[in-house]
Structures are given as C-alpha cells and as structure tokens.
Amino acid sequence: MADTPPQLVVIGNGMAGCRAVEEILARDPKRYQVTIFGAEPRVNYNRIMLSPVLAGEKTYEEIIINDQQWYDDNDIELVSGDPVANIDRSAKTVTSRSGRTINYDKLLIATGSDPFIIPVPGHDLPGVVTFRDLDDVDAMLAAAGLGGNAVVIGGGLLGLEAAHGLALRGMQVTVLHLMPTLMERQLDEAAGWLLKSALEARGQTILTGADTAEIVGDGKVQAVRLKDGTEIPADIVVMAVGIRPSTGLAKEAGLAIGRGIQVDDHMVTSDENILAVGECVEHDGNVYGLVAPLWDMCRSLADGLVAEPNGYRGSVTSTKLKVSGIDVFSAGDFSGGEGCEDIVLRDATRGVYKRVIVKEDKIVGAVLYGDTADGNWYFDLLKKGEDISEIRDALIFGQAFASGGGASLNPIEAVAALSDDAEICGCNGVSKGQVMACIGNGADTLDAVRSTCKASASCGSCTGLVENLLQLAMGDDYSGERTVQPMCKCTTFTHEDVRAAILEKELKEIPQLMQELSWSTPDGCASCRPALNYYLLCAWPEEHKEDPQSRFVNERMHANIQKDGTYSVVPRMFGGITTPNELRAIADAADKYEARTVKVTGGQRIDLFGIKKEDLPAIWADLNAAGMVSGHAYGKALRTVKTCVGSEWCRFGTQDSTGLGVKLEHMTWGSWMPHKFKIAVSGCPRNCAEATIKDFGVICVDSGYELLVGGNGGIHLRGTELLCKVETEEQAMEYCAAFIQLYREEARYLDRTAPWIERVGLDYVKSKVVEDDVGRKALQRRFLHSQRILQKDPWAERAAGSESHLHQHIAEIRPFAVVGAA
C-alpha cells in the first residue's frame, strides 16, 4: 500500500479544476491518484468560448480543452454527469448524486459559480434560460431555430454576447439592463454609451434603466414586463444578470464561507485537506470572475501542494474583450478618486475612446474603446507601477508613439521631427507644411489657424499638435492664449463652436456630444454640463435627451434653494394678475406647509419661503388644484411679465398693457433660455412697469408699441435700447418671439441679453429681427414650435409622482431603530 499515491478528488470538471490538475501534473505526474467529478455529461471544455459557439463561429469540438485521451493518458478517472452531492469531512469521503462514495486524501473544490436568477414572477417558466453551459447554448439554438423575439436580461459581457449570438442567429433581440450604462463594471459612462450606440446600429434594442417586474407567459414564456409597465414580446428569455460563487457544498460541509469559499495563499480552505480554486473562492476578500486570476490561483495551488511554496497574492485584473466585434478593454481602477487625473483621447471619426487614469505619476486604470492595441502595454505599466512622468505627454497616443525614441518625448521636438507632408488634421486633411505656411502668413493664434487652413477646426482632437506647431514656429512669441476662450477646461471649443457642431453633426445627447467633440473629461464639469443640456434642448426641442443631472439644483427641483437648504415657491400669475381664489389657495398653502416668510416680489408675484424639499410635490399639487402653474422663478427661463394697469383703469393708459402682458406671458412661459429673462409692459411713457430695465420691454404709446431690448437691473444697471416701433399687438407678439429665439439660439449660456447685445451689437439684432421679414417669421416659428413641445408645467408632472426620488429621503436612521424606505 505504501506505493499507492494519495487520492486527490476534484469536484468540478471545468476550467479551474482541470487547470489545477494540469499544474499539479506538470510539477509531479506521480504525486496523486486523481478523480474528477463533473456535473455536465462531457469532458473539459473552454467555457468562455461558449459565445462563439452560440454565434456559430465555433463548434463544441473546437472548444474542448482536454479530450478523453488526456484523462486516460494521465490515469485520471472522470465521473461525468454525476455531481458530488455531499462531503463527509470526518470520514474524508465524497458521495455523488447517484450514491457513489469514494475516499479522498486531498479534496479540491472547483465548483465555479451559478448564474443568478432574478426571483421575479415567471422566472421558472419554460423558455427562461441562463447562459452558463453547453446545455444553455443548445436551448438558445433551439429557440433561435424557430425565429422570433429574444429578450436578454442583463447588459454585462455575458448578456451582450448572448444578445449578439441570438441576433446573428436571426432573432429580434432586446437587451434589458438595470443600470444606466452597459457593462458599467468594465466600462465608464462614455465607453458604455458608445457601445450602446454601436449595438443599436446593428439592430439590437437596448433598454437601460430597465427594471424587470415579471416574466409573462401561459405555460411558456410570452413576454417580459418592466416595472414601468412596458411589455416586450419574448419567445426566449436569457437571464444573464450575474453570477455568484457556488458554495453550497462547501457550506454544508462546514467550511468557512464569506462571499466565496475562503482560502489562504495556497488555496487551502479552513480544512487543511480541502482546497478550493476558481470562481467559487474568496481570497483576501476578493472573488474573481475572470480567467487570468484563475490561472494564477492554479499555479499557487500546485506550488503549495507539490513544489516550493509561492503563494497567491491576488490578481490585478484587466478585461480585453470583443463585444459583438467591438474591441473594449479595461483594467485597474477607473472610478477616479483623490489625486487621480484623467488623460482622455477621443477620435470620433474612428470611433475611438481612450482614457488612462494616472495617480502620482503611475497608471492606476485604463478604459479603451474601439482601439485596444495598447491595452496590454498600459496594463503592464499599471502592474509594474512604473513612473510614467517622462512619457506622460505622449502616453495616450500609445506605446509606438510614446516609446518612439528619446527625442520624441518632448512634444515640440516630436512635431519638429515630423515631415512637412505629415498629416496634422485628419478631418480636414491639413499637413504640417500647410499649418506652418499658414502660421508664417500671420496666423499667430489657434483661432487664426482654424479659420485660415481649417486645421483643428472640426473634431478638435489635433488641437494639441497645432498648438505645438505654433510654439515651434513662434517660440516665445506664441502667447499660448486663445483670443476666444473655450467653454471650460473640459474642451478647446468655444460656446459657438459647440453650438454649431450640435446642429451640423445632429448631436442630441450629452455623452454623444462629448465623444464627437473630444471632451477631455469623462463626464464634463458643473460648468459645461448645464450649458450643453441647454444647447441640445434649444437645437433639438423634440429629439434631445434631457439630462436632469446636468441641471442646476433650482431647475432640477423646480424651486429656489435658500441658504438653509429649504426652498422658496412662486406660483405663476400671468401679467401679475391674480384672483381672490388664487390668493386664498396661496394663503392656505402658506399655512399648511408652514412658509416662514411670504414676500411680494419685484416681478409682481408671491414668494413662499422655507418650504422643505419633501413637501414640494404636495404644495405644488395644492397650487395646481387652484389653477396655478410653476412660476419658473428658479430657472434660466422666462421669469415674469410685469405690467401696469393700462388703458382699462389708468387715466393715462394708452393701450391695454395688462392684456398684452398676459398674452405675452401665455406665449413665453416655460421657455428655457441661456439665462433668466424678464419682460414688462407699460401702458404709457410714465413706465410704471419699469419696462426699460427688462430683457424685453414694451412701452405703449398712442400710435402703437415701442419695443425695447437688452435692459438689466442687476449689478450693472443698463437701460434698454429701442429695437423698433410696431403698430399692433400681433406685431409686438411676433417681434417678441423672434427676439427671444435669436437670443436663445445665439447667446452663450449664462449670458443675459445685455452683455450679449453689447457683444454682437444692436444693429446685428435689428438686422435679424426687424429688417429681415422672412428671417423674423422663421425665428418666431421656431420659438412657437419649441413652446408647443416644451411648454409644460413641471409642477404638475412632479405632483403626479415623476422624479419622486428627488423629494424623498432614501431612508432614515433613528438610533436603536432602522427604518428603510424606498
């Protein structure tokens, strides 16, 4: 018996179990007598190649790692299709489902992980499958053979691969993903957005933020219903929301379990004769679902068992994948953090996004989309913790560029070394020689270069190169400063550049815009995001994608935040006209919600102060019930139309200024603007409504209406200037709409009308609004079109329950009692 080697029993015939055995055999083929139990009735195959099998790119035979010959050659007994059901640690035996019991000296648990099934009603209907083994693939192929609709729940890697395979097999595929962006664990928001657009372009329907409520079907899957009520027809549902370590057996055997089976550096569990490896283990607090750490674990395990101890120290993981033919890569920590800096390169033409995260001169993370050639290089620098300060300027361009010899490390020398016909601007096909000639002819700023030879005037990604050329040509004479300031530090483009690009490239949502215009930060800043949201809204009132998280707090909450964190609420009173009923409702609301101050504002409204954010939807509902809507006193929007009583009551009044004011306010309320916008209508030149310090003022005279623009009563007092005089109310309305639309379309975000008019000149405004009849009517038409779509009472929407999370606490903590509230 002394010659009989000890028994090694392996539970799990998957990639980890067999790899561990291979590693042991490589070190000492005679050390153990090996028995492997597998749940599936087949030999060891490469599970990560299931996607190509589903997609029809590979066959099962092609993904086998070890065929029966390998088991035979190494004298390994394979018990397949008969999983281990029980471990008896005191007797040191395992028993299979069929009742077979064998002894072990060492036991290796490699049970991998189980797919997570969301326990929604209908999850056990026929036609609901997971994506974990070959049987799942067979089930999907059978369903695909009949055609129809497939719904994949889960927009992680596995779900997207299932979706891709089913789409290639001819099914109509919808992917439901709970999170706002796809593959959020591997990709940042920008890359996730690119992936979504690319998959949609291939005909898949991708629904993010989609929360599954129920799988519907009578004896078989028929549809998936979301919590918002949407129902998506489905002939097959693939559940790919995630995996969890398969620890059931180990738990029953009484081994220490955390998130996985807990192991030491040599993969030994809390029982010294039982080891565990792969996705089922927890090492140093981490569980891994990728293949590379698994190989590391198997090496450490074999070292510990047969050779010199060389313990497992955990793995830094990277993910390099092809998702439906699109290359993506991520590694390390890309969540940013204290002291982290982002280096971002976006190339819209090639569909490339690269982001390297640097901390203290070392790479800590990377996300690449579309071009992953340098992924391994970044990963290598990351793992080795190399100091990259020397190559920092060129880092993002990749290894070939950054390591291209010592001279090129200095960016100025690098551009000096380029030949004259080297292309600088890919968008406009401008060579270095052309840029240098243009600088030689007097273009001494970036803007001058852009306007003369067009280099860097399109996507802007070559801006750095052009600036380097300016410096090369001009030396110290190049100030480096642009005459026109970019929007913010996230971009080299000006407000005007961005607005032009939104129209030209038909940009309709923020992540798309940031990609197309090569934004240098992953998700912008508090300065550019609100501006971009407005520009998109203004350019595409129907199609733009509103981003509430890019609104300043007041516009997000539809109330004015005060210094103590409470809000003030101002209901709209059209033209400053109210009724006893409205006043009663306001008084009741002030009592009910304990307004600490009730103030009459300069814009002829009533302001209720000290309202708590939780009470906002309720007070709005009460005010709505009395017929009042939001006063937008909080917005970069039309605020108020102030009026005097006019010819109806006043002995000096020349026209119905109140009536015109009410009409103007009905036309313009709810319109978002670059900044706040105030209107007033005075019934005579005595000007009781103070129309001469408003953005748009009307002074009624006997013969008609004087239209005034560009006034401001703020820090810099500025009187209005006369735009023109018109004869009828209809004309006054038309000119007002046209003027507002010109301001909306051309002023920079946060410019009031006064500085805008000072910049462009009153003559310019007149040429557009007064002298160009066709243009004026077009401006008016665009304004009214926008109003038809966007003139909505936000209070009514909120009072009806929309965005209720903004007004509720997520939970509340009371000492000794915890109350969770969703």
Added chain:
Amino acid sequence: MVTADWLDIGPVDQLPALGARTLPVQGGEEIAIFRTANGDVYALVNKCPHKQGPLSQGIVHDNVVTCPLHNWRISLSSGEALGDDEGCVPTIPVKVDGGRILIGRKEALASAA
C-alpha cells in the same frame, strides 16, 4: 441586512447615477449618499464646509460634487474641498453588497451620540 457594523439603507437602484439621496439621522447630521457615473457610491455629511449648503443637491461629476450654493467643489472620496478652497466634510464608510447600500453604523450615528 443589518449587522453590528453596517446598516442597510436601501437598494442601490434607488440612487440615480450622477445624483444623490439624503439620509436623515435623528438627533444627528443628515447624510448625503452619492452615486457617480461609474456606479461608485459615496457618503458625506450633507453640509458643505463653506456655508453648510446641502451637497446632495449639487452637480456630481467624476467623483466630485459642486455645492449648489457657492460652487465649492468637494471630493466625494475624501470630503476635502478642492482647488483653492479649504475645508473638509466628514465621510461615512459606505459599500454596496448584493444590490443593497450599506453604511457604517458607528460613523453614521457618530453625530447623534
């Protein structure tokens, strides 16, 4: 899942990306829970070190929140004011486990003691 060290305050999908929710602590400081574009979750006392503005109502970008009152930028990971401003707001340990947000019990209750 309430343990000695962690309090479960709700499902993570109740927290909008690039947004925040509030968590009042009876007798103590209100806490703001933030979520970044990447899905990372952070918790700070809901008071800007400058003039006590409610940070939960600011714009979240990268892992920074800009205070809604005077545009101070506060790091979500350290609570420190960034740029030229100086000040710091306490951070509270928070993690996501099984789709639930867990917050450090001791630190959350620290101000209510």
